Amino acid sequence: MTEPGRLTVRKTYKLYIGGAFPRSESGRSYPVTSSKGDFLANAALASRKDARDAVIAARKAFPGWSGATAYNRGQILYRIAEMLEGRRAQFADEVAAADGVSARKAGELVDAAVDRLVWYAGWSDKIGAIRGSANPVAGPYLNLSTAEPVGVVAVAAPPEGPLLGLISVIAPVIVTGNTCVVVASERAPLPAVTLAEALATSDLPGGVVNLLTGRLGELAPWLASHMDVNALDLTGCPDDLALSCEQAAAENLKRVFRPSGKPDWLADPGTARLTAFLETKTVWHPIGV
Secondary structure (H helix, E strand, O other), X not given: OOOOOOOOOOOEEOOEEOOEOOOOOOOOEEEEEOOOOOEEXXXXXXXXXXXXXXXXXXXXXXXXXXXXXXXXXXXXXXXXXXXXXXXXXXXXXXXXXXHOOOHHHHXXXXXXXXXXXXXXXXXXXXXXXXXXXEEOOOOOEEEEEEEEEOOEEEEEOOOOOXXXXXXXXXXXXXXXXXXXXXXXXXXXXXHHHXXXXXXXXXXXXXXXXXXXXXXXXXXXXXXXXXXXXXXXXXXXXXXXXXXXXXXXXXXXXXXXXXXXXXXXXXXXXXXXXXXXXXXXXXXXXXXXX
C-alpha cells in the first residue's frame, strides 16, 4: 500500500524469453486488475513475433537441457522450490489479489505450489524406470526401451490456479527434459511474472521455460501451427480454441495433451503429465557368441 503523499509506482512487466526480460516487440500492454477490479499492474501483450522468439529460445535450450542428467534436473527443480519459498509473501499477495481469497488460503496455495515442485523433482530420476523396459525377443538380441523428451512444448496455462496450476503444468514438462513456451493466465498473469523472476535467478538455464503474457486466443493458434513446436498442452484453452489448436497440430503431427473436465490442482497429480510428453526409443543390440 502506498503511503499518503507518495505517488503510486505503476509497474509494466515484461516477457521472459531465453532467460531475459524483453519488451513485447509490438510495444503493447494491458492492465491487470484484482478480483475486485482494482488496478495492479500492466502486463506485456505478447505478439506472434514474441511467440516465435520464444520457440527459438526453447529450441536452442533443448539439447543442453535434455542432455543433462535426470538427477541434475531434479536438483534444479528443487532449487526453484526454494526460490518460491523465499518469496512466499509476494506470491501469496498476488494469489490473494487475483483470486479474491484470504491471506491464509493464498499462503496455503503457495505452499502447495512449492510442494508440487518438490514432488516433481523427486520423479526426475524415477520416471525412466516406469516408462523404460527390457523387452523379451526371439533371437540373440538385447532389446531395451527408454523414455526420451519430445522437444519443445507449448503450454496454455490454466486461467484458474494462477500459481499452483501454472506450476502443475510447467514442472512435469521440464523435469522430463523438455523445454517449453508458456502462455500465462490472461486474467491473472502476475504470479507467472514473479515466477519468471525466480527462474531467472535460479539454476535453470535460459530458454528452458519461456513465459508469455497476453491473449491466449491470439497466441495459441500460432504455437499450434508452428513447425518447430513438438507438442501442445491445451489445459488452459476453452473448448472452441482447443479444437482449432488440435486441428492445426494434426497438420504437423504434434503430440497433444487435452485433459477432460476441470482439473483439481490440489488433488494428487499422478504421472499422466509426466508421461504425456515422453516418447519411447527402442534399441536393439546383438548378444551371444
